[in-house]
Amino acid sequence: MPLTTLPPALFLMGPTASGKTASAIHLLESGLPVELISVDSALVFKDMDIGTAKPTAAELARAPHHLIDIISPEEAYSTAQFRDDARKLMDDIIARGKLPVLVGGTMLYFNTLQHGIHDLPQADxxxxxxxxxxxxxxxxxxxxxxxxxxxxxxxxxxxxxxxxxxxxxxxxxxxxxxxxxxxxAEPAQDALPYRLLKLALLPSDRAALHARIALRFDAMLAGGLLDEVESLRRRYQLSLDLPSMRCVGYRQAWEYLDGQIDMRGLRDKGLAATRQLAKRQLTWLRGMDDVESLDCLGSDLPEQVLQRVQAFLDTSHGA
Structure with a gap:
């Protein structure tokens, strides 16, 4: 099928603390016909709000996201499950005459969604x-x-x-x-039949992104991350081997609650893990093809994203 006849979709990608949520909400509130799909392996878990930097209840009321709060922290959610769920949602959104906007930082999800699934052995x-x-x-x-x-x-x-x-x-x-x-390296199965605009929100200054990460992690601690993890351990049958508790911040909070590290250790290890996450996300993004970059540190980032998406839609309609 020629590229110009494919339905359009937006990938809004970036490392942690790059302003993806604010930019996505701005798109929705601008009046564009969009629906948001979360592309985040941590936001799928119910009751994990603070440590995942999940959009607040007020934000979700203003701008609903698909694929948030869909499973228990006791469960696992595979890349293949995400791909199947996202493909169905995208098709439904297009059928409603809207633009699917996939927003998040789980780059493996984005990659698998676009290029399909490789024939890898099942878990043993x-x-x-x-x-x-x-x-x-x-x-x-x-x-x-x-x-x-x-x-x-x-x-x-x-x-x-x-x-x-x-x-x-x-x-x-x-x-x-x-x-x-x-x-x-072998061809994957069933690539995504969409015409994509892939926007990457990248920092022009890595140190400035790290400063944002530190501010946000401190806000999580002040906002009750430890209370959240204590509550999760009471309500669910959890262990550090579960994907939910391997999320950045949760493992370190668990170790603190078990007396393995002190508060300084919690903060230092949490920040180090978050910076490593951002590094992996940036490595993924720089290796992706056909990506347009915007400086995530710019004060007018949401407006820049909006302008680029409007231009993309104008091109789509004219195709």
């Missing part, structure tokens, strides 16, 4: 148990070093302490008999 509980046992003996940095031998390309983009992704990469190498990076 027995193998994962074996990998967990090995990691308990030698530590995740050593497991990362093992991955660097089997799959240097994947190891190079993962942090040694990123246990979840290191484990998955080792699992794939073992089950597939070849590196995950090699599998991901």
């Amino acid at each position: 509980p027995a193998l994962r148990e074996q990998l967990h046992a090995e990691a308990a003996l030698i530590g995740w940095p050593a497991m990362h070093a093992k991955l660097a031998v089997l799959d240097p390309a994947t190891a190079a983009r993962l942090e040694p302490g990123d246990s979840q992704r290191v484990e998955r990469a080792l699992e794939i190498c073992t089950l597939a008999g070849k590196p995950m990076s090699e599998l991901l």
